[in-house]
Amino acid sequence: MTTVIPPTRRERLRAATLSEIKDAARRMLVTGGATAISLRAIARDMGMTAPAIYRYFDNLDALVGALATDLFDEARQEVEAASEAVADGSARERMIAMARAFRAWSVAHPAEFGLLFGNPVPGGQSVQRACAGATDAGARFGAVFLATLAEEWEREGFVTPPAELIEGRLGPHLEPYREAHGPDLPLEVIYVFLAGWTLLYGLVAMEVFGHLQWALSDVTPLFELELERFLNLLAPPAAA
């Protein structure tokens, strides 16, 4: 049991200012992309001067990193909520809901998606860091998908590429991640997770970044069809 320290007045004010800064930063992210976030504009927005923000963040990069961490959590919560909304469904149905929720959030928040999943912002080492460690927001995000896939694996199982193929080629490079995130799972499941995440990422990133505009007026059918195809590959072993 953690001792509850009643927040002092100063601490409350500090927390409020901190989130006010991040709110303003997000507003600028939305309207002009990551590079439109400026300390001076935030300060102006808040009726302050720019150097004051250095009492709250080491520099602009750190602020953007903190914002990225928040956004990772927001996206994850969105995906988790979608999964829980069909909690009584199969793992397969929940994965569909999660994928759709991820796409919906990304399309609704293109600037945020760009910050989290796009081009690393120059000097934006903080965003990278927010995604690197196993305990960090980015990894926790992937874990939601992996957990559901693992459940499907344990309950029903599904066909995967031959184990020896994956062991031999991917094994050495994948082993550290497996140990950290799914020590109980065989490498094939980790592989299917990566393949699925890559497919989902590719579809959503292409759409959000506008790289499909020249080909498709509405990406929904392509997304749904590809999602279906991927999950059909995850047929229970009996059906194979």
Place this chain on the structure above:
Amino acid sequence: MTTVIPPTRRERLRAATLSEIKDAARRMLVTGGATAISLRAIARDMGMTAPAIYRYFDNLDALVGALATDLFDEARQEVEAASEAVADGSARERMIAMARAFRAWSVAHPAEFGLLFGNPVPGGQSVQRACAGATDAGARFGAVFLATLAEEWEREGFVTPPAELIEGRLGPHLEPYREAHGPDLPLEVIYVFLAGWTLLYGLVAMEVFGHLQWALSDVTPLFELELERFLNLLAPPAAA
């Protein structure tokens, strides 16, 4: 036959300066990302002053757009060269070579990849424009892949999702693109092209942007395995 106009001295100088500007811009793109491209730094590099560049480009955004067009062409030529290097192989073999070449170029030139295929740069409307029109560099880039896939289709054929599935759902949104780029091809082939391009893009973008670092120390096996899986799906209809 086009009349050959001998370039005047002024025209030669202008062309030289123009490419010198773009060379400097690319150097900065490589070292610090798209936002590191600055008119003042370029001018300093060339022993000029910044306003002089406005004689060659309307503004910074236009410069970046022109650079993007060049890079699209460079990447396309790289992919085409890889295809021609195995010109006597099957279309399938050529597609493997092209995909590998695309990955190799992207990994070797992450900043350039980021500019072309990543987050739209804020204010970087020019990059978008360079990719939009059917005759533009970005579309020509995709056309290389589509052409090879079409050849495989006409020569051998391959299984696709059922035509009526694609017609009904994707048809209306895909028809404009088909008319512009492959009026002789059925919608299923266009669909397979998009699916393959999405897979390739997802794999390469994840790797280049560092979004696979937390999972994989070397992406090559995953890339090769996924490439294989995709092409195995393109089995000739007899084998199905």
Place this chain on the structure above:
DNA sequence: AGCAGTCGTGAACGCCGTTTACTATGCCTA
């Protein structure tokens, strides 16, 4: 020879991140 278009400069405006020195103010402790 003269004229127009081209190419470049220098100064200026208003942005930006960041550092420094300095001032209030809230809060804890003696």
Place this chain on the structure above:
DNA sequence: TAGGCATAGTAAACGGCGTTCACGACTGCT
């Protein structure tokens, strides 16, 4: 309750940025 310290803010300054403008020099054509 008075003193002192950490906290939170300010103004000024530095160097960098894109962009505009007025102005020269030079090229090339008539």
